[in-house]
Amino acid sequence: MTTIRNFFATRWGIISVGAFIGVFAPLLQKWGNPANMGICVACFDRDIAGALGLHRAAVVQYMRPEIIGFVLGSLIAAYAFKEFRSRAGSAPIVRFVLGVFAMIGALVFLGCPWRAMLRFAGGDGNAIFGLLGLIGGIWVGTLFLKGGYNLGRSQATHTSVGWLLPLTMLGFLVLMFVFPQIQGQDKSGILFYSQKGPGSMHAPLILSLVIGLCVGFLAQRSRFCTMGAIRDFVLFRQTHLLSGVIALVVVAFIVNLILGQFHPGFAKQPVAHTMSLWNFGGMVLAGLAFALAGGCPGRQLFLAGEGDGDAAVFVLGMIVGAGFAHNFGLASSADGVGPYGVAALIIGLLTCLFIGFTMRKEVA
């Protein structure tokens, strides 16, 4: 056990986890997930919101088993290595709001940091603007961190508090079996299933779930975090997490080449638009929100799996944010930004600045 524990805390440990994701994300695309979207935490949370009917965008409704696997895989790892610690109480409402705006920013770009990297590794040049925005947003976040920004301490709490989000995910999985997809129907019981668009494209349930569980397990062990990778480099010049992210991009690029999924260019990229400014701006907002919340959307799922109730609130914020994004026309599409996307982006940035500037109280 100790050997494994030490291995994942090493540079080769984090590189191997990045490489694992780099292999299986493109493979998930080959097995049915949308192009350049083997894994996208924001898109998949959004699809879950759709499956539950929190928004009615008919093309993005599917209960993504990868997300369920991420949380449950992390839970299993946390218990196996005696790291499950139930904790909560560090400004949950702020984390909820940050989750909402992180999702809105990600949906203006059309992807979370994971997908930004997968889009880049698939040849989508628009992702470059998203990645630059992500770096910019995280950089602003580090300025707040240097200035004393923090959300206060969490407290140890009842074990069952940390179980609530994993149990919710388990419930979502049960719903998928109780109300399975029926060919040609857009609804099965209480769950919505897309008939066309990205939501209709998915790998077989069991395959998605197993890969999700593996990624959740490995990411919990290695603390894989796409936002932390950039933040730690900017703040401390540390390259530990960054080496995992670079491994993801390089391996995904190679696997895409092998699978014939590398299509370089800007126009007509899958589930993407070419409005560079808003690709950049969307990810500035998402990057800042992730930095202020202490983790990328994947990391928030893994933290929620190991008992962090505040990260769980962030996850719920993202799912609710996806509801807002599609109900109010904030999310982009292949045609470009939604009618109110830019307004929401500005409100989101102002909200993050308000949070960053005002929450600097010294911790007791």
Next chain:
Amino acid sequence: MSKIVDARGLSCPQPVLLALNEIKKMNKGEIVVLVDTDTSKENVSRAATSQGWILKSVESEGTGYRISISRD
């Protein structure tokens, strides 16, 4: 008498930030950092050793860890 940095309950990257601030302030001596997650334990240990400090001991304390680092 070692300086104690209490980083329990704080999200990433606060434990590392607090530890590094103290490291910069002290330059040498002994610092004890209290953390409550394994992630923070690893991050603080990694950050301290990267600054040339020696990881003296990591002990379980309550639901967390007590990390002692030093530099002569």
